Amino acid sequence: MNRIGTQKKILDAAELLFAENGYHGTSLRAITAKAGVNVAAVNYHFGSKKALLDNVFERRLIPLNRIRMEKLESVRAAARELGVRPSVRDLMYAFVAPTITFRDSGKGARNFIALIGRSVGESSSTVRSSFFQFMEPFVRFMVESLVEALPGLSGEVLLRKFQFSVGALFHTLRLSDESYMPEQAKVFASAVKSLGKGKVIKSAGKGVSGNKVSSEQLVEELVNFITAGMEA
Amino acid sequence: MNRIGTQKKILDAAELLFAENGYHGTSLRAITAKAGVNVAAVNYHFGSKKALLDNVFERRLIPLNRIRMEKLESVRAAARELGVRPSVRDLMYAFVAPTITFRDSGKGARNFIALIGRSVGESSSTVRSSFFQFMEPFVRFMVESLVEALPGLSGEVLLRKFQFSVGALFHTLRLSDESYMPEQAKVFASAVKSLGKGKVIKSAGKGVSGNKVSSEQLVEELVNFITAGMEA
DNA sequence: CTTTAATTCAAACATCTGTTTTAATCGTAT
DNA sequence: ATACGATTAAAACAGATGTTTGAATTAAAG
Numbered sequence: 001m002n003r004i005g006t007q008k009k010i011l012d013a014a015e016l017l018f019a020e021n022g023y024h025g026t027s028l029r030a031i032t033a034k035a036g037v038n039v040a041a042v043n044y045h046f047g048s049k050k051a052l053l054d055n056v057f058e059r060r061l062i063p064l065n066r067i068r069m070e071k072l073e074s075v076r077a078a079a080r081e082l083g084v085r086p087s088v089r090d091l092m093y094a095f096v097a098p099t100i101t102f103r104d105s106g107k108g109a110r111n112f113i114a115l116i117g118r119s120v121g122e123s124s125s126t127v128r129s130s131f132f133q134f135m136e137p138f139v140r141f142m143v144e145s146l147v148e149a150l151p152g153l154s155g156e157v158l159l160r161k162f163q164f165s166v167g168a169l170f171h172t173l174r175l176s177d178e179s180y181m182p183e184q185a186k187v188f189a190s191a192v193k194s195l196g197k198g199k200v201i202k203s204a205g206k207g208v209s210g211n212k213v214s215s216e217q218l219v220e221e222l223v224n225f226i227t228a229g230m231e232a
Numbered sequence: 233m234n235r236i237g238t239q240k241k242i243l244d245a246a247e248l249l250f251a252e253n254g255y256h257g258t259s260l261r262a263i264t265a266k267a268g269v270n271v272a273a274v275n276y277h278f279g280s281k282k283a284l285l286d287n288v289f290e291r292r293l294i295p296l297n298r299i300r301m302e303k304l305e306s307v308r309a310a311a312r313e314l315g316v317r318p319s320v321r322d323l324m325y326a327f328v329a330p331t332i333t334f335r336d337s338g339k340g341a342r343n344f345i346a347l348i349g350r351s352v353g354e355s356s357s358t359v360r361s362s363f364f365q366f367m368e369p370f371v372r373f374m375v376e377s378l379v380e381a382l383p384g385l386s387g388e389v390l391l392r393k394f395q396f397s398v399g400a401l402f403h404t405l406r407l408s409d410e411s412y413m414p415e416q417a418k419v420f421a422s423a424v425k426s427l428g429k430g431k432v433i434k435s436a437g438k439g440v441s442g443n444k445v446s447s448e449q450l451v452e453e454l455v456n457f458i459t460a461g462m463e464a
Numbered sequence: 465c466t467t468t469a470a471t472t473c474a475a476a477c478a479t480c481t482g483t484t485t486t487a488a489t490c491g492t493a494t
Numbered sequence: 495a496t497a498c499g500a501t502t503a504a505a506a507c508a509g510a511t512g513t514t515t516g517a518a519t520t521a522a523a524g
Binding site: 029040 | 480481482483484485
């Protein structure tokens with residue numbers, strides 16, 4: 001039985017190509033060619049292209065969301081035990097850290113992170129519905145926790161601020177692999193190069209900002225940024 | 233000569249459908265059907281589907297970027313005259329305000345703003361290259377100005393912080409029309425409804441946050457958020 | 465009015481899409 | 495070895511895609 005092997009090969013290829021060219025921009029023939037399997041294998045193992053997309057999300061998003069949920073719950077539990085409100089910073093950390101550190105768990109994970117970074121803003125309803133079905137429980141829990149942490153804010157304002165944070169995080173995820181955003185990478189790199197004053201950017205000639213910063217530092221900067229924004 | 237009329241009809245239809253279903257998710261036949269013109273009209277007037285996309289961007293992005301540039305230049309000029317550094321808040325305002333207030337200049341403008349909100353993270357290289365070719369001069373100028381405003385930050389850190397801001401803004405633009413993001417709207421709306429404590433969200437039953445806040449308030453909140461993040 | 469160029473239109477183009485079919489092949493248990 | 499269910503493979507399917515063609519129509523110029 002090579003079943004599992006074939007399914008994994010298809011999932012890996014689809015994950016990569018969906019991240020690179022989008023759902024509609026990726027044909028089943030491109031996927032099966034990269035996976036080294038027959039075209040019919042997708043419909044045999046998954047049923048349809050849409051079902052394949054669901055499986056691509058499901059494979060990574062279920063364990064990832066479990067980690068995020070656990071972190072969030074432990075933050076709330078710790079605060080409850082101390083009789084205080086959870087801090088915005090801790091909540092934001094539980095939101096940001098698992099996602100970004102997940103990038104480092106393998107090449108496939110990096111592709112997937114770039115994919116979900118795109119899926120938040122995906123134009124096609126096919127991709128959106130597939131993605132949000134897995135994200136809803138976490139988002140709901142997160143918003144509830146934020147209301148607890150920032151009781152002075154109205155629900156509307158808090159919601160928008162959280163959406164600003166979501167945008168900041170997922171945009172960063174999109175940029176996590178330079179190869180997927182060559183135009184943006186070039187624009188920013190040339191902007192930095194043309195500065196010519198102040199602190200020198202040591203890496204300007206070699207690469208592009210965003211893919212050489214360590215995950216730990218990126219988490220730190222991002223949490224600092226959105227925590228300050230949430231509390232402003 | 234009905235030339236201009238036909239071209240405009242095609243551009244309007246394409247702008248709407250690209251925003252709703254993405255570039256690859258929109259067929260020329262869908263565009264021409266909505267525009268009420270013949271399929272061949274696109275290739276006759278624009279040359280190709282890709283060239284049509286370029287024209288959709290160009291029509292709005294050139295005047296919009298000119299406004300952003302002028303605002304940015306006036307901020308820098310005012311600071312120079314006073315012999316001080318431009319404030320982060322003023323720079324961020326010049327970045328955010330023109331984009332968001334542009335939404336209100338008409339129905340087509342609203343469609344377009346949703347479209348460019350998506351194009352930043354678009355998976356397809358076709359859309360990305362079309363979009364970034366118009367955005368590069370502004371991004372370059374913006375980064376240069378930020379270096380001036382925050383001389384204490386290294387170029388790399390500043391760049392990442394600006395990218396967080398870009399993410400926050402464009403994610404908000406994506407959500408500026410609820411009809412394009414029904415799943416996300418539902419997730420957030422239900423999350424708010426299930427709060428049950430603190431300030432009551434008056435609008436929870438009627439609509440969804442994001443499309444009833446005034447542009448002025450949205451600009452204010454967004455500028456507050458990213459200014460705090462930049463200065464954190 | 466006639467001529468001429470620009471524009472529209474229906475139809476067809478070749479190619480690509482996701483999916484299905486049918487036969488061949490594989491691994492495994494009897 | 496045989497039989498059987500699972501998997502693969504090649505081929506074909508109907509439909510949609512972007513683009514092109516060539517005739518019909520329209521509008522402006524002489």
